[in-house]
Amino acid sequence: MSEGLNIVVPIKQVPETTEVQFDEETGRLIREGVAAIINPFDEYAIEEALSIKEKLGGVVKAITMGPPWAADALRDAIAMGADEGWLATDRAFAGADTWATSLTLARCIERMGGYDLVICGLKTTDGDTGQTGPEMAEHLDIPHVCYVNEITEIGDGRVVLKRNMDEGIETLEASLPLLITVGKDINQPRLATLRGRLKAKKAEIKEITNNDLKMNPKEIGLDGSFTRVVKLFEPETHEAGEVVEGTPDELAEAILAKLQECKVI
Amino acid sequence: MPEYNKVTPELWKQIEAIVGTENVSSSPEDLEKHAVDESPLEPHPPQLVVRPGSTEEVSRVMRLANENMVPVTPQGSRTGLSGASHPIHGGIALSLEKMNRILEIDEDNLMATVEPGALISEIHEATEALGLYYPPDPGQDSGSIGGNISTNAGGMRAMKYGVTRDFVNGLEVVLADGEVIEVGGKNVKDSTGYSLIDLIIGSEGTLGVVTRATLRLIPKPKLTSLIYTPFTSTIDAAKAVKEIIHHKILPFGLEYMQQHTVQTMEKYLEKKLPDNSHPAYLIVAVEADTPEELERQLETAGEICLEMGAVDAYIADTASRQQLIWEARKGVFDAYIAMYTLDEADVCIPRNRIPEYVERAEAIGEKHGVLLVPVGHAGDGNLHYNILKLEETPMEEWPELMEAALSDLIDMSHEMGGTASGEHGLGYTKRRYLEREVGPRQVDLMKAIKTAFDPNGIINPSKVWP
Numbered sequence: 001m002s003e004g005l006n007i008v009v010p011i012k013q014v015p016e017t018t019e020v021q022f023d024e025e026t027g028r029l030i031r032e033g034v035a036a037i038i039n040p041f042d043e044y045a046i047e048e049a050l051s052i053k054e055k056l057g058g059v060v061k062a063i064t065m066g067p068p069w070a071a072d073a074l075r076d077a078i079a080m081g082a083d084e085g086w087l088a089t090d091r092a093f094a095g096a097d098t099w100a101t102s103l104t105l106a107r108c109i110e111r112m113g114g115y116d117l118v119i120c121g122l123k124t125t126d127g128d129t130g131q132t133g134p135e136m137a138e139h140l141d142i143p144h145v146c147y148v149n150e151i152t153e154i155g156d157g158r159v160v161l162k163r164n165m166d167e168g169i170e171t172l173e174a175s176l177p178l179l180i181t182v183g184k185d186i187n188q189p190r191l192a193t194l195r196g197r198l199k200a201k202k203a204e205i206k207e208i209t210n211n212d213l214k215m216n217p218k219e220i221g222l223d224g225s226f227t228r229v230v231k232l233f234e235p236e237t238h239e240a241g242e243v244v245e246g247t248p249d250e251l252a253e254a255i256l257a258k259l260q261e262c263k264v265i
Numbered sequence: 266m267p268e269y270n271k272v273t274p275e276l277w278k279q280i281e282a283i284v285g286t287e288n289v290s291s292s293p294e295d296l297e298k299h300a301v302d303e304s305p306l307e308p309h310p311p312q313l314v315v316r317p318g319s320t321e322e323v324s325r326v327m328r329l330a331n332e333n334m335v336p337v338t339p340q341g342s343r344t345g346l347s348g349a350s351h352p353i354h355g356g357i358a359l360s361l362e363k364m365n366r367i368l369e370i371d372e373d374n375l376m377a378t379v380e381p382g383a384l385i386s387e388i389h390e391a392t393e394a395l396g397l398y399y400p401p402d403p404g405q406d407s408g409s410i411g412g413n414i415s416t417n418a419g420g421m422r423a424m425k426y427g428v429t430r431d432f433v434n435g436l437e438v439v440l441a442d443g444e445v446i447e448v449g450g451k452n453v454k455d456s457t458g459y460s461l462i463d464l465i466i467g468s469e470g471t472l473g474v475v476t477r478a479t480l481r482l483i484p485k486p487k488l489t490s491l492i493y494t495p496f497t498s499t500i501d502a503a504k505a506v507k508e509i510i511h512h513k514i515l516p517f518g519l520e521y522m523q524q525h526t527v528q529t530m531e532k533y534l535e536k537k538l539p540d541n542s543h544p545a546y547l548i549v550a551v552e553a554d555t556p557e558e559l560e561r562q563l564e565t566a567g568e569i570c571l572e573m574g575a576v577d578a579y580i581a582d583t584a585s586r587q588q589l590i591w592e593a594r595k596g597v598f599d600a601y602i603a604m605y606t607l608d609e610a611d612v613c614i615p616r617n618r619i620p621e622y623v624e625r626a627e628a629i630g631e632k633h634g635v636l637l638v639p640v641g642h643a644g645d646g647n648l649h650y651n652i653l654k655l656e657e658t659p660m661e662e663w664p665e666l667m668e669a670a671l672s673d674l675i676d677m678s679h680e681m682g683g684t685a686s687g688e689h690g691l692g693y694t695k696r697r698y699l700e701r702e703v704g705p706r707q708v709d710l711m712k713a714i715k716t717a718f719d720p721n722g723i724i725n726p727s728k729v730w731p
Contacts, residue, residue, distance in 0.1 A: 016583060035556075037583060079580070191539045191586060194492060194567035194578035 004058025005116045005154075005176075007049040008109050009082065010136065011042040011064050013073035014126045038073050041121025043080075043189035044182045049119050050081045051187065052154060059083045061112055065093055065105055071205045078200035079192035085200075086112055090209040095222030098131040104220055105132070106139035107213045117159070118179040122147065130181070137179035144179040145172055149186055267722045269354050270334045272312050280315055280357075283325045288316040288363070299340060299358040303598075304694050305608050305667075306348040311338065311358035318363050320437060320445060320476040327474065328443030330357060331723055338725050339470040341381060341412030344405045346598075346609055347692025349415065349469040353727045359474060361411050367391050368477070374451045375482045376434060381411025381475050388480070398485035400426035400517075403688070404595040411475050417467030419688035421550075421594070424644030425517040426483075428688065430466045435479035438465055438472075441719035451479055464714060469690045470725040472718040488559045491518070491550035491587055492578040494570045495543035499523060499627075502545035503620040505573035506643040509549065510616055514565050518550035519644030520594055521619075526640050526651075530593040533600035538593055539579040547575075547643070548590060597640050597651075606654040608667050608694070612678035613687030616646040625677060626650065633670040634658060647687035650674050675701070691729050699730045 015034040049060045062077035064070050065088040074085030088108045109115055120133035137144035145161055153160040161172045217223060244254045259265045281289050291313045300308035317323045330337045336356035343350050352358050365382030370392060377392055386406035392399050403413060403420035419428040435449035448462040449455060465472050496502035506519060527541045551562040567578040581587045601607050614622055623639060630637035636655055641648035652670050654663050675685045675698050685698040700708050708730055
């Protein structure tokens with residue numbers, strides 16, 4: 001593909017913390033006093049997009065949905081090397097669950113001047129659902145592959161990918177356009193640079209509101225969401241299971257001993 | 266040199282009665298462990314290792330040693346680089362590892378009181394949990410505060426805050442004859458008499474045994490950030506240091522590294538740094554209480570670097586990214602010692618001479634057939650020249666080549682108004698350079714001070730001067 005790829009990277013601004021605090025009354029995340037950063041998984045997506053662009057040429061467009069200050073995340077993406085920043089911002093988009101978010105983002109992506117590849121982070125560190133990416137692919141009506149660890153070949157309208165599954169490493173071939181989600185094994189994200197940041201400061205962030213999209217108010221924001229947060233609680237932690245290795249006979253012995261130890265038999 | 270005695274079986278029993286049998290050891294493992302620090306000096310095993318648990322115990326052991334003319338070498342975590350904690354004459358290695366408590370963090374006076382064996386990393390953790398800051402940050406987190414006081418350690422934040430001396434406000438010291446004195450305390454000001462505390466700090470354990478220290482604390486700045494800046498020339502990077510200082514911005518850290526170090530660290534840590542393809546790098550680290558101030562400092566420093574020929578400046582603004590860069594910087598000595606035969610020079614020069622020093626040092630390496638890799642607290646003018654053995658150099662030729670290169674590096678430092686040791690101390694391995702730097706009259710004054718503190722010469726003998 002001589003003219004290069006058109007790559008879209010949807011990103012999200014999240015609080016910089018390992019322990020997300022939330023208000024149990026309202027069920028909302030407490031964001032005050034916590035610095036906002038690009039969702040760390042999205043940085044792998046940006047890095048992958050930039051390295052594809054370095055190989056094949058093209059353009060990398062970052063998009064996020066959020067309040068006006070989410071533009072900071074887009075500027076951070078531009079400082080890393082993204083070419084364009086797009087901000088979907090409208091009070092009507094507020095309160096969206098993953099369905100309404102992915103639908104809104106899909107409609108935005110369709111307006112951003114074409115796309116060959118959409119690269120998403122596996123999940124966000126605040127929501128942790130991992131749904132928005134695949135849902136976006138469904139709304140765009142394109143194929144998607146999750147948990148991609150490596151892009152081994154890309155060009156001529158096709159891409160070869162690897163992903164680590166529980167059963168082993170899968171190698172997949174897909175045609176473009178395609179949406180993938182990537183995790184932290186795929187690369188090491190580059191740091192933003194000062195030159196990049198100076199460029200990002202001057203960069204124009206292109207805003208998209210519902211005036212542009214003209215989506216039915218029932219499809220977006222809280223009204224367009226099928227899910228409600230009814231309760232928030234800390235997940236229970238489980239101890240890691242014990243892995244026993246050996247020949248079939250040894251394993252049988254080990255299991256028997258374990259069952260006896262637990263007084264199950 | 267006084268005639269020293271060995272520890273007799275009788276004396277041994279008396280020491281055991283003071284500290285408990287379990288805290289006196291002559292096991293081969295203990296003797297081996299307490300025979301060395303991290304300098305390239307050959308081991309000097311003590312006759313026995315004693316681990317006191319209190320000031321009282323230290324005092325009683327010292328009194329006995331003094332009466333019996335047995336040499337005593339105080340030891341912390343033995344991470345020193347000049348052999349200062351080597352028991353050169355055997356005798357007792359007085360390890361303060363058990364006296365490692367943080368006794369008090371006094372938030373009303375902004376002072377922490379600690380025992381000498383407390384580790385720097387523990388002091389940082391305990392104070393920072395309260396929003397307080399003990400700024401000295403020598404590269405070695407496993408170093409003890411007692412050792413830091415003995416060498417007047419500096420480290421990564423000295424450019425902005427100063428060195429250990431600037432944050433030690435009071436000491437409890439056991440003298441050679443066992444008497445316990447307190448110098449300084451929690452007073453911010455003190456103009457009463459000679460400042461004995463300043464004599465003891467940096468005396469490399471030759472004037473007494475520090476058994477408690479009161480450290481000055483400050484409020485901890487809320488935010489930190491840094492840039493990692495590649496340059497296309499080693500000299501340009503050194504010139505940028507001068508320019509940053511000249512522009513009156515005060516980063517807390519301003520570190521210089523060359524490509525050899527960056528690539529070595531990537532190999533050693535099995536991690537990738539933001540860039541490894543340029544001859545030299547600066548790390549400029551800033552801190553502030555507001556994002557705006559942080560940004561302003563970072564951008565000013567970054568723009569100066571760009572003007573001075575930096576390729577770009579990678580911004581590490583999250584804690585984990587900063588940690589990676591600091592891990593790479595702080596681990597340099599550990600990496601080189603694991604991969605090379607080496608010694609490390611520790612010169613400190615007036616900061617405006619750094620570019621000239623870096624440029625001329627290259628010829629010293631070539632002249633002696635050693636690989637010279639400077640890694641430096643450039644913001645302080647404190648350059649650590651790692652003197653590395655080339656693979657083809659035979660081991661028997663190495664000590665002479667290394668010493669010749671070290672000697673030239675120190676001479677050049679002196680020529681530029683610099684010093685032989687910025688923060689490691691002279692200890693045993695660099696003691697020959699004292700007189701060259703300060704002259705015979707000052708050496709005589711130091712010897713007179715030593716005699717006043719320790720007339721029998723039993724505490725850490727043969728250190729600081731030959």
